[in-house]
Amino acid sequence: MNQLSLFGPREEGPEEKPQSDRKERLRVLITVKAAPNPSQTYGETVCVAGLSADLNRRGWIRLYPVNFRDLASDEKFRKYELVSVDARPARNDQRRESWKPISASLERGAFLKPWQPRRNWIDPYIEESMCRLHRAARADANSQSLALIKPKDVGGIDIERHPGWSADEQTKIDAYVNQLDLFGTRDRTPLQPPRFKGFYRYRCHDLNCRGHRQGMIDWEFVAYQRNHLAGSDARHAATALSEKFFGNLCASDKDVAFYVGNQAKRAHVFSILGVYWPPKA
Structure with missing residues (x-):
């Protein structure tokens, strides 16, 4: 298998x-699955991102929208899995990495086990300045919108109660559930908000960095709440989330880096889409 790391990112x-x-056939190493968000058209949409496995199209790729719950069980791909999918350039999104996938065309490929096979692909894409991305996005909304940032240090993670869906988000959910009722679709369970939000505090390697506080919108952060903390009281759940996503993933023996992505309508606003946490060599 040819590995992207032999060539590295486009300068x-x-x-x-x-x-x-x-439509074009894309091959992508999945590195990010963001938490699902309400959508009137698709029910719940997931932003998926990763690295192109095509040597003639190197770099980051964003696939959106993906209705993750509606995928057949054998099509629910994992992070660090190679997938092939037909997609078209996303014309309603100025970000150059954004493509609109045709979900029915998705095919799963090899799964990269931790950690060295993953590092061979991913480490060449690690950057050290979140501040540079911010400056570039403020200057040009069409600048780089996905990256993997290695922090200089991580100060902690703030765990806050989720306020629930906004009125607009709830309207989208209700409309979609009503649409499913009309057509008799089997799964009509409305998307529930997570109990907690998370915000990482860190400094990047930019000489003038004054620190970053970015929201955590990783699928795994939400899934951990649902699968392991559903019956826990709020204080215990918040502590468990902090221990997992700061104490464990950002421990001193980890080569931690943050997958980050911005918003289409607010290009200067970046969130953390996931954590990269191989052990230090």
């Missing part, structure tokens, strides 16, 4: 989208 940044709207 000139993300490649421009093709001018044509015809």
Whole structure:
């Protein structure tokens, strides 16, 4: 298998989208599955991102929308799995990495076990300045929108109660559930908000960095609450989340880095999409 790390990222940044709207077959090493968000059209949408496995299209790729719950069970791909999918350039999203996938075309490939096979692909993409990304996004909304940032130090994670869906989000959920009722679709369970939100505090390696506090929107952060903390009282649950996502993933024996991505409508606002935490060599 040819490995992307032999070539590394493009020095000139993300490649421009093709001018044509015809579908293309993409091969992607999945590194990020963001937490699901309400959508009136799709029910719950998931942003998936990773590294292109095509040597003629190196760099980050964002696949959106993906209705993760509606995928057949044998199509629920994992992080660090290679997938192939037909997709078209996302025209309603100025970010150059964004593609609109055709979910029915998705095929699963090899799964990279921890950690060295993953490092061979991913480590060449590690960057050290979150501040640079912020500056670039403020100057140009079409600048790099996905990255893997190695922090200089991680100060902690703030765990806060989730306020629940906004009125607009709840309206989207209700509309989608009503649509499912109309057509008799089997699974009509409305998407529930997580109990907690998380915010990492860290400094990057930029000489003038004054610190970053970024929201955590990783699928695993939400799934951990649902699968392991559903019956716990609030104080115990918050402590457990902090121990897991700061004490464990960001421990001193880990080569921690943060997958980050910005918002299409607010390009200067970046969130943490996931944690990369191989052991230090």
